[in-house]
Amino acid sequence: MPGAREGIVYGPAALRAAARGDRIVWAMHRAALANGIIPVVPAAAVADAYRTEARVERLEELLAGSEVEDLGDESARRAGELAARADTTDLIAVTVAEAACRHNAAVVAARQNALRSAAGLLGHDLVLYAV
Amino acid sequence: MYGGHFACHCYKMSSEPVPATWFHQERNPGSAARSACTTAPFTGAVVASAPAAPGRGRRCYSVSYHWGVVIKRSVSLADDVAKAVEAAAREDGVSFSSWLTTAAERQLRVRKGLRGVAAWEAEAGTLTAEEIAAGEALLARLLSGVSGMASRVRRR
DSSP states (O other), X not given: OOOOOXXXXXXXXXXXXXXXXXXXXXXXXXXXXXXXXXXXXXXXXXXHHHHHOSOXXXXXXXXXXXXXXOOOHXXXXXXXXXXXXXXXXXXXXXXXXHHHHHXXXXXXXXXXXXXXXXXXXXXXXXXXXXX | OOOSSOOOOOOOOOBSSOOTTXXXXXXXXXXXXXXXXXXXXXXXXXEEEEEOSTTSOEEEEEEESBSSOOOXXXXXXXXXXXXXXXXXXXXXXXXXXXXXXXXXXXXXXXXXXXXXXXXXXXXXXXXXXXXXXXHHHHHHHHHTTOOEEOSSOOOO
């Protein structure tokens, strides 16, 4: 079994679930904040959620208690290289996996092969709550 | 270093260019806390102090290069808290001010986040005690390394 995790990373599906009113996601988000844990969201996941979700006010309510991580020059290069190694075009899943590895965090996201294979390439045992 | 009841710290957030004339006048120049202004490491910053007129304490001039705006406050910290913060900052390789700023930022983010949850609840209905417990249990499972899958989606 994977070891303990210290944080939470949201993928686009977590944001969409919250926007659509998934109460368990909101309850978990509340629990995280109450425990001083600020969920991390890669900027690419935010972009995808805004692309696909019309209820932006709910996204904003969730993101108010999240840390959106910019995709800077260095992390963009890392993500591209990792995507190539994972043989995927899903850069969002790759950035989510990379953030999870870097923060030693569990992931709330859709079940995706790209997520698991990118995490595996990083030597990170993925802990996933699939929404 | 923080032997008194009152620990007074320069607390700076600035980015270049900043005027080098900003200063902080300590309130209790006789306390051991005075050295906090002059010795606290501050990444990317130049911190210098100079004695002021007799009886008027020391001035602590600062120029720093990596924060956006300089705001200075004198803060009172319990002695044990100040010592713990100092140790943690040293361990993390950041300044006392930087460590406190990060802690404050996190606290503000949590506060803002809980307000976001409350805003959502105002629209979607307050989370019940059962839902809150389920959220806490899910978080605990994930943090202990156990994966899971949404069994049913409860939406409102």
